[in-house]
Amino acid sequence: MLVIGGLLLSIWGMSYGLYYALLIEHQTLETIGSSLATSFASASQRKMDASRVNLESYALACFDYARQVDVHSHWIGLGILLVSLGVIFNRVSFGERLRFLLALALLIGSAVFPLGVMWQTMDRGPGPRVLASVGAALVTSALAGVAIGFVRARE
Amino acid sequence: MQAGNQTSRRDAETSLPPRGAERLYIIGGILLIACGMIFGDLFAVFTLHQNAGRIEAEMLSAAGAVAAQDPSEVFNRFAAIGGLLENRGTKVDAHVHAINFGYLALLFALIQPYVAMASRARKQIALVFLTGAVMLPVSVFLIHYVGTKYGPTEILGWASIAADFGGLLVIIAALSLLPGLLRHLRGPKPIEAGGGKRRDGSRVLLAGGTLLILAGFLHGAYYAAFNLADHEEKDAAILRSIIDNSAAENMAAATREVRNYGALAGEKAVNIAAHSHIIEFGLLAILLAFIQPNVRLSEGWRRWWTGVFLAGSAILPVFVLLELRLGTVASIIADCGGALVITALGAMLVGVLRQGVSRGVKAR
Numbered sequence: 001m002l003v004i005g006g007l008l009l010s011i012w013g014m015s016y017g018l019y020y021a022l023l024i025e026h027q028t029l030e031t032i033g034s035s036l037a038t039s040f041a042s043a044s045q046r047k048m049d050a051s052r053v054n055l056e057s058y059a060l061a062c063f064d065y066a067r068q069v070d071v072h073s074h075w076i077g078l079g080i081l082l083v084s085l086g087v088i089f090n091r092v093s094f095g096e097r098l099r100f101l102l103a104l105a106l107l108i109g110s111a112v113f114p115l116g117v118m119w120q121t122m123d124r125g126p127g128p129r130v131l132a133s134v135g136a137a138l139v140t141s142a143l144a145g146v147a148i149g150f151v152r153a154r155e
Numbered sequence: 156m157q158a159g160n161q162t163s164r165r166d167a168e169t170s171l172p173p174r175g176a177e178r179l180y181i182i183g184g185i186l187l188i189a190c191g192m193i194f195g196d197l198f199a200v201f202t203l204h205q206n207a208g209r210i211e212a213e214m215l216s217a218a219g220a221v222a223a224q225d226p227s228e229v230f231n232r233f234a235a236i237g238g239l240l241e242n243r244g245t246k247v248d249a250h251v252h253a254i255n256f257g258y259l260a261l262l263f264a265l266i267q268p269y270v271a272m273a274s275r276a277r278k279q280i281a282l283v284f285l286t287g288a289v290m291l292p293v294s295v296f297l298i299h300y301v302g303t304k305y306g307p308t309e310i311l312g313w314a315s316i317a318a319d320f321g322g323l324l325v326i327i328a329a330l331s332l333l334p335g336l337l338r339h340l341r342g343p344k345p346i347e348a349g350g351g352k353r354r355d356g357s358r359v360l361l362a363g364g365t366l367l368i369l370a371g372f373l374h375g376a377y378y379a380a381f382n383l384a385d386h387e388e389k390d391a392a393i394l395r396s397i398i399d400n401s402a403a404e405n406m407a408a409a410t411r412e413v414r415n416y417g418a419l420a421g422e423k424a425v426n427i428a429a430h431s432h433i434i435e436f437g438l439l440a441i442l443l444a445f446i447q448p449n450v451r452l453s454e455g456w457r458r459w460w461t462g463v464f465l466a467g468s469a470i471l472p473v474f475v476l477l478e479l480r481l482g483t484v485a486s487i488i489a490d491c492g493g494a495l496v497i498t499a500l501g502a503m504l505v506g507v508l509r510q511g512v513s514r515g516v517k518a519r
Binding site for chain 2: 003004007008010011014015017018021022026033036037039040041043044045046048051052055056058059062063066073076077080081083084085087088091132133136137139140143144146147150151
C-alpha cells in the first residue's frame with residue numbers, strides 16, 4: 001500500500017509540478033514582478049490608490065506562488081518517504097492491525113495535507129487550513145509511531 | 156575490521172549485479188546528491204549573500220526613484236531585481252532538483268526487487284531516468300544565462316523547455332516502473348531490500364533518519380502555525396511602508412524599512428532551508444540504510460561514516476537556523492556540516508564502486 005501509494009503520489013506531484021511550470025508559473029512570476037514594479041511606479045507618480053491595488057495583487061500572487069510550489073514539493077517528498085518506509089515497514093515492531101493503521105494514516109495525511117495547502121489558494125477561509133492541519137497531524141503522529149516502532153525493533 | 160571485511164566480501168557476492176539497473180541508480184543517485192550539495196555549498200558561499208546585498212541596494216534605488224518621481228527608473232531598478240531573483244531562484248531550483256532526483260534514484264534502486272521486468276528494460280528505464288535527472292537541473296541552471304532570446308515565446312526560453320523535457324523523462328521513467336510493480340504484486344512475495352542482510356550501520360541510519368524527519372515535520376508545523384502568516388503580513392506591510400515613506404520623501408524611514416525587508420527575507424529563508432534540509436537528510440539516511448549491504452567497507456569504517464553523516468545532517472540545519480543570531484560563525488559551522496555529509500556520501504560511493512570492481516574481477 002505504501003510503496004504503490006507513495007509512487008503514485010510522487011508521480012502525481014511531479015505531473016502537477018510539470019503542469020504548473022509549463023502553464024502557470026511563468027505567468028505568476030510575471031505578475032509578481034510587474035505588480036510590485038507598477039506599485040512603486042504608481043507611487044512615484046503619486047497615484048497612491050493605484051499603488052495599493054498593485055501591491056495587493058503582488059501579495060496575492062506571492063501567496064499563491066508560495067503555496068503552489070509547496071504543494072508540488074510536499075507531494076513528491078512525502079511520496080518518496082512513503083515508498084522508503086513501505087519497503088521496511090515489516091521492521092516496525094507493532095501488531096499487524098496497528099501497522100496497517102499507521103500506514104493508512106501516513107498515506108491519507110500525505111495526500112490530504114498538500115491538498116489543503118492547494119485549497120488555500122482558492123479559499124482563504126478556515127476549511128483549507130483545518131484540512132492541511134489534519135493532514136499534517138496525521139503524517140506527523142504516524143511518523144512518530146513508526147519511529148517508536150523502529151526503536152522497539154530487536155534485530 | 157578484518158572480520159568486517161570478510162563479511163563485506165560475502166555480502167558482495169549476494170548483492171548487486173556489476174552493471175544492473177540497481178547499480179546505475181545507486182551510483183547515479185549518490186553522484187546527483189553529492190553534486191547538488193557541492194553546488195549548493197558553492198552557491199551559498201559565493202552567490203547567495205552577495206545577491207541579497209545587491210537586491211537590497213536595488214530596492215533602495217527603487218525607493219529613491221519613487222521619491223524623485225521617476226517611474227522609468229523604478230522599472231529599470233525592478234528589471235535589475237528581477238534578474239537577481241531569477242539568478243538566485245534558478246540556482247536554488249537546480250540545487251534542490253539535483254538532490255531530490257538523487258533521492259528518487261536511490262529509491263528506485265531500492266524498489267528494483269519489486270519490479271517484475273526484464274533486466275534490460277529496467278536498465279533502459281534507469282538510463283531514461285538518469286538522463287532526465289541530469290537534464291532538468293543543468294537546464295534550470297542555464298535559464299538565467301540563456302534567457303528567452305531565441306525561445307519560441309516571449310516568456311519561455313529553450314533552457315526552460317529542456318528543463319521541462321527532463322522532468323517529463325523522469326515522469327515517464329517513474330510511470331514505466333508501475334506496471335512492473337503491479338505485476339509483481341500478483342507474483343511471489345519480494346525479497347527484502349538489500350538482500351535481507353541487516354547491519355548495525357543501517358539500523359542507526361534508519362532510526363536516525365526517521366527521527367531527523369520527525370524533527371523536520373515538527374519544525375515545519377510550528378513555522379506554518381506561528382510564523383508563516385505573520386511573515387506574509389509583515390512582507391506586505393513593510394513594502395507598503397517603503398512605498399509610503401518614499402512617496403513622502405522620507406528616505407531615512409524608507410531605508411530602514413528596506414533593511415527590515417532584507418532581514419525578514421533572511422528569516423523566512425533560514426526557516427525554510429532548515430526545515431527542508433533536516434527532512435531531506437533524514438530521508439537520505441533511510442535510503443542509505445538500504446544500500447549499506449552494497450557498500451564494500453569494513454564494519455568499523457561503515458559505522459564511522461554513518462556517524463559522520465548523521466552528525467553533519469544535524470549540524471547543518473541547526474546552525475542554518477542559528478544564522479540569524481550568530482551570523483557568520485553559524486554559517487561557517489553549517490557549511491562544515493554540509494561538508495561532513497558530502498564526505499560521508501563520497502566514502503559510501505567509494506564503497507559501492509569497490510564492490511563493482513570486485514564483482515567485475517570475479518566475473519572475469
